[in-house]
Amino acid sequence: MELDDDFVISVSDLSIVYRGRAKKLIGRGKIREVKALNKISFHIKKGELVAVLGKNGSGKTTLLGAIGGYFRPESGTVNTRGRVYTLKGANPGLVPHLSPRENIRMMSQIYGVSNQEREEFEKQVEEFCDLGEAYDRDFSSLSTGMAGRVGFGFTTSLTPEILLMDETLGVGDVEFRKKAEKKAMEFMEKGETILLSTHSLNLAKTMCQRGLVLDKGELVFDGPSEDAVDYYLKEIIK
Amino acid sequence: MDTRSITNAACIDTLFDKKKSIILDLRIANFIVKKRNLAIMKSFRLGAIWNMLDPLLHSLIYLFVFTVIRYNSHPGNLMIGIALIRGLQQNLIYGASSNLDFTAGLKIERVRSRAIVLSELFYVVQTSFYLSFGTVLVLLLLDASYWVIPLMPLFCILNGLVWYSFGRVLSPIVQTLPDFKKIVTYFGMMMFYGSPALYPLSMTRGIHRQINLYNPFAFISEPARYMAFGSDSHRLLDPFVGVIIFTIATFSLVFGLYMIDKQRWRWSTWN
Numbered sequence: 001m002e003l004d005d006d007f008v009i010s011v012s013d014l015s016i017v018y019r020g021r022a023k024k025l026i027g028r029g030k031i032r033e034v035k036a037l038n039k040i041s042f043h044i045k046k047g048e049l050v051a052v053l054g055k056n057g058s059g060k061t062t063l064l065g066a067i068g069g070y071f072r073p074e075s076g077t078v079n080t081r082g083r084v085y086t087l088k089g090a091n092p093g094l095v096p097h098l099s100p101r102e103n104i105r106m107m108s109q110i111y112g113v114s115n116q117e118r119e120e121f122e123k124q125v126e127e128f129c130d131l132g133e134a135y136d137r138d139f140s141s142l143s144t145g146m147a148g149r150v151g152f153g154f155t156t157s158l159t160p161e162i163l164l165m166d167e168t169l170g171v172g173d174v175e176f177r178k179k180a181e182k183k184a185m186e187f188m189e190k191g192e193t194i195l196l197s198t199h200s201l202n203l204a205k206t207m208c209q210r211g212l213v214l215d216k217g218e219l220v221f222d223g224p225s226e227d228a229v230d231y232y233l234k235e236i237i238k
Numbered sequence: 239m240d241t242r243s244i245t246n247a248a249c250i251d252t253l254f255d256k257k258k259s260i261i262l263d264l265r266i267a268n269f270i271v272k273k274r275n276l277a278i279m280k281s282f283r284l285g286a287i288w289n290m291l292d293p294l295l296h297s298l299i300y301l302f303v304f305t306v307i308r309y310n311s312h313p314g315n316l317m318i319g320i321a322l323i324r325g326l327q328q329n330l331i332y333g334a335s336s337n338l339d340f341t342a343g344l345k346i347e348r349v350r351s352r353a354i355v356l357s358e359l360f361y362v363v364q365t366s367f368y369l370s371f372g373t374v375l376v377l378l379l380l381d382a383s384y385w386v387i388p389l390m391p392l393f394c395i396l397n398g399l400v401w402y403s404f405g406r407v408l409s410p411i412v413q414t415l416p417d418f419k420k421i422v423t424y425f426g427m428m429m430f431y432g433s434p435a436l437y438p439l440s441m442t443r444g445i446h447r448q449i450n451l452y453n454p455f456a457f458i459s460e461p462a463r464y465m466a467f468g469s470d471s472h473r474l475l476d477p478f479v480g481v482i483i484f485t486i487a488t489f490s491l492v493f494g495l496y497m498i499d500k501q502r503w504r505w506s507t508w509n
Contacts, residue, residue, distance in 0.1 A: 020509050069242060069249045069348035072506045078244040085346050093344035095273050097280035106272075110265040111346065112258065155346055161239065 008162055008193050009044040009067060013076035016062050016217075036062040038217045039076065044195065044210075046161075049188050051204035051225050052197040053232045054214035060197040063214065064088075064164040067195065082161025082193075089166075090148040092155055096140035100129060100150045103139055111158050121157060128153035128183065149176060156183045163187060165196045181207065201229045248503060251350060259350075266349060267356035271364060273342040289365075294372025297321055301376070304436055312438075314380040315469060318390075318462050319435035321373040322397050325366055326433075326455060327426035329398045332362070333405020333494065334412045334422045340502060351499035358402075358495065366398030367391050382466040393462040400454055400487040406494025413505060434459055439471040451475060454483045 016037040022029035037059045044050055052060045065071045067078055068086045094103040104125050105118075113121045126135060129149045134142060139150065156163070165184070184207065188194055198204055204211055204225050211228020213221035213236065221231040240259075241252045253259040279285050300320045305313045340357075341349040370391040377386045405422070412419045429435075433455040434442060442450055450456045457480045460472035 016507060018507050018509060066244070069244055070506060072249075072503050073244060073246050074507075075246060078242075080242045080244075082239050082241075083347065084242065088345055091343070092346045093342065095276055097276045106269065110262060110269050112262055158346075160347075 006045055007043040007079075008046045008081045009195070010079045011043070011063075011067070011076070012041050012078075014040045014063075014066060014078060015074040015076055016059075016066055016071050017074040035074075036217050037066065040214075040217075040219045041076075042212060042219065042222055044193060046193055047188070047191045048210055049194045049208045050196065051208035051211045051228065052195060052214065053199075053201070053204060053211055053228060053236075055236060057216075058214040059217040060214055061088075061166055062217075064166050064195060064197055067162075068164055080162060083159075084162045084164065085155055085158060085160035086164045087152065087155045087166065088164075090144050090151050091139075092151045094139050094147075094150065094154075097138060099136045100131065100139055100142070101126070101135055103150070104154055107154060113158070125150075125153045125157050128157070128179065145173060145176065152180055152183070156180075156187055159190075160192065162193045162195070165194060165198075167197060167199070201232070205229050248499070249348065260352075263350055263353035263356060266344070266353040267360055270342040270344070270349075270353070270357035271360045274361065289368045290371045293321070293324060293369040294376070296324060297373060297376070312467070314377060314382055314467050315438050315463050316436060317373060317376050317380065318466060319433075319437075319459055321369055321390075321394065322455065322459050322462065323430050323433060323435035325369050325394055325397045326401045326429055327423075328365060328369075329362055329402040330405045330426050331419070331423055333402040334408045335405075335419055340498070351502065354498055354502075355495045358498070362398045362402045363395050366394040369398075370394035377466055383468070386466050389465050390462065393458055393465070397455075397458045399491060400458070400484075403487050403491035403494055404454075406497070407490045409494070410497070410501060413501070429455065434471070438463055438469055439474050440469075447474075452479060452483075454487065457483055 014037055015035065018034045018036055020032045022032060024030075040059075040063065052063060054060050062071060064086065066073060067080065068084055069078075070086075092107075094100070094107065098106070101122075104122055108118055108121055129135060129146075131142075131146055131149065134146060139147065142150070181203070184194065184196075188207075194208075196204070196208060208225040211221070211223065211225040211232075212219060213228050213232050215236055220235070221228055223231075240254050243250045243252075275286060275289065279288050282288055284291065297317060297320045301313055301317055304316055340354045342357075370393070373394070374386050374390045377390065378384075408418070408422060412422065432446075432449075433453055434450055435455070439447070439450055439456050439460050451474065457475060460469070460475060463469040464472045
């Protein structure tokens with residue numbers, strides 16, 4: 001399916017099935033199947049900030065992974081327009097044996113930061129991380145919170161057209177969350193698109209215009225974020 | 239603007255700036271290889287120097303065992319065999335199991351298969367080059383021809399690519415049946431004694447020689463020995479068989495690398 005000019009993400013009849021084979025001494029073990037997403041369809045316009053809500057195991061991470069190109073659909077299609085970056089967990093692939101400073105220098109090259117922009121980019125990430133002397137220690141020696149700052153600071157300082165965020169704003173201390181929210185808002189103000197998977201209903205209401213609610217791999221609600229939160233509380237959590 | 243279309247068949251990127259994307263993929267491939275090296279070497283004080291020291295010391299131990307303890311009249315021939323057999327074992331096993339960690343943990347953006355293919359090639363070439371570095375030094379001490387300086391790295395790289403290619407063809411089996419990796423490892427061990435590594439091809443007899451006349455290893459080790467010391471065991475080999483073997487290896491390499499994209503897509507929802 002071709003992507004309509006208005007949309008940057010188009011998901012049509014998307015189904016994802018995870019498979020695993022039971023171990024057996026002789027012969028082929030039985031295949032176990034888990035349907036993670038079932039015939040999901042929606043479209044997202046450029047500049048929209050969309051929350052994805054749902055209980056654990058509802059398919060939020062799988063949906064973001066499928067849009068990011070990490071999972072093979074069983075059926076259906078996903079079309080995206082623009083560079084799609086995913087922000088998930090504390091470490092986006094940084095090298096444990098190098099300092100955040102060395103990591104940012106190396107990683108910025110592979111994500112296309114030009115030589116002219118690099119100095120400013122590195123300064124911006126360092127300021128966001130605010131790690132003091134720890135910025136020159138091995139990445140592996142940082143606490144999870146500190147590592148999260150580096151991962152978040154780096155990814156959001158890049159310029160993806162679509163950013164998929166998986167629970168990342170919910171981690172870290174209060175100060176970090178405030179900074180992270182501010183950074184995400186700045187990102188959105190640039191007119192880029194964010195899909196945010198979260199358990200924080202307040203965050204979904206305040207930051208996002210639109211909400212998708214997933215339940216057992218099905219898209220059960222798609223509408224304004226406040227209504228999505230209400231639906232989630234009334235129909236899913238009960 | 240770049241676009242991406244994801245279906246059951248494939249994840250296809252249509253890139254706006256093709257030239258820039260090739261440069262970025264080369265950088266990603268370089269990063270993947272660098273990260274692998276750092277993971278192994280950074281905890282040691284000598285760091286990356288161990289990349290060269292490891293194969294050198296390993297070969298020297300074997301050289302000592304097979305020349306001093308078990309008398310061998312030609313330590314130079316032995317050194318070539320040991321270096322190449324180490325390349326065989328390393329790359330065969332690496333090729334068979336490499337689809338377990340293709341992207342070295344990069345999570346921000348889906349790593350394009352082209353970058354993975356490049357990283358695989360860089361890694362094999364790099365490890366083979368390191369292997370040849372110490373070997374050349376020892377061979378020069380053992381009065382080898384100066385031709386070993388430019389040619390031994392090429393023999394080691396060719397050897398690495400040939401066995402990596404066979405490993406890659408076996409990788410879908412290892413993915414489906416992890417136990418098969420053990421069989422590949424034991425096959426590598428058997429090749430250590432069965433192939434003309436500890437002795438030249440001319441010292442083999444009967445069915446042992448017959449089998450080795452079709453062994454890809456012999457088509458690399460014997461010309462390498464000729465190049466270094468002028469040994470004439472390579473005359474036993476049929477050039478026509480050599481052409482067939484290297485044609486199969488080239489096909490395996492191209493096919494194995496081409497299949498990386500399909501394999502990783504197919505396995506993305508298996509656990």
